[in-house]
Amino acid sequence: MPFIDTPETQKANRRFIRESMDVPLLSREHELELAYRWRNDRDEAALHELVTAYMRLVISTASRFRNYGLPMGDLVQEGTVGLMQAAARFEPERExxxxTYAAWWIRSAMQDFILRNWSVVRTGTTAAQKALFFNLRRLRAKIDDGVSTQLDEAKRAYIAQELQVNVGEVEAMEMRLASADQSLNATISPTAEDEWQDFLPDQRPNPEEAFSQSHDGEARTAWLVEALSGLSPREQTIIRERRLRDDSRTLEELGKVLGISKERVRQIEHRALQKMRASLMRHAEDPADQLLLAHA
Structure with a gap:
């Protein structure tokens, strides 16, 4: 769902930014006093004053991330969440x-928000990918010659070395950033009526193939039931326990249950499989089925 940034929203955001920037800065002593009051006494008035004073830090950080295509108001909201987390974890006795402490939480909250919402495809799932996502453009602008549209091997190697990642990861992120999300309902050209989804192949079997597979499956199931019915009770037990269970039992376990050696269980199983194979082969007219059953 696209973000809606209406003129009314933009106006409200500008008013909020102006008001936040007018809040006076805190002295070190008063800042510590507020932090202690919030941590020790859960004084919400102290928390409100502390957070309000540093909303300018949230706004400043959001302005640096506004080129990622997300509304400024949403970035400020996420940064405020990071600011609140910083207030909850701040230890004033560390001086x-x-x-300084809140800046990391604010930046981290905004970066996570951008990675979640920049594309419908999950981006930056590892620390290396996250570093690439937020630094590739900066490093590319630093070494760009203004001529080439793509990075060459030397430039990719430089960026990989700067960010301590593989060259392949640089190339993959370069391609990811160069391609925007596109709706499958979009037309293939401004004048065409065909949509991109019209050209996606359907991997599912057609009705004839689906019916054939269902019919053949039912037939093979009936053949298997008939083959099992031709076995003795002990042979059926061994086949069911050894071949038809997800957690098949060992030869030794079955030997203890049936009161015979595990070698005797193996012999009975081998003989039962031969009987079943012979029974199944009588039904198989298709050479492909015969080959399949012969190796079953």
Whole structure:
């Protein structure tokens, strides 16, 4: 489902950004006081003041990711989630500014959101792919000569070395970023009526093949039942336990149950399989079925 960024939404976002940027910055001492009040006393007023003061950090980070085709408002929302997570985990006694700590959480929340929503195809499922996704354009712009539209082997090798990934991963991400999602309901050209989905092959069997497969399957099942009925009770037991169960029993286990040696079980099983094969071969008129049954 596409994101809707209406003029009204954009206007509301601009107003929110202006108001957030007007909030005064916190001194180090007051920031620590708010952090302690929230952690120790669960003071929601302190949390609200702390988070509101650093919404400018969320907005600044969102502006750096706005070229990925997602609405600014959605990026700010995700960054706010990251800011709240930072507030929940912040340890003021470590004497680190909250803005420094929160920056990582805000950036991580936005990056995860972009990776989830940039394409219907899952992108950046590993740390290497994530690094490639967010740094490939930057490094490409750094080494781009303005002539070639694709990276050559030397440039791919440079990017792979910079990001500590394989050259193949660089090439795969380059192709992924160059191709946008396209609806299968889109027409193949502006003047055509045919859609892309009209040219997708149907891998399912046609009605004639489906009926033939169903009919043949039923026939072979009947042959198998008949072949089993021609065995003695002990032979049937061994075949069912050894061949027709997902968790087949061993020769030794069956030997203990039947009171015979495992070698005798093997001999009976071999003889029963020969009887069944002979019974099945009498029904098989198709040479392909005969070959299949001969090796069963």
């Amino acid at each position: 680190v500014r909250f803005s």
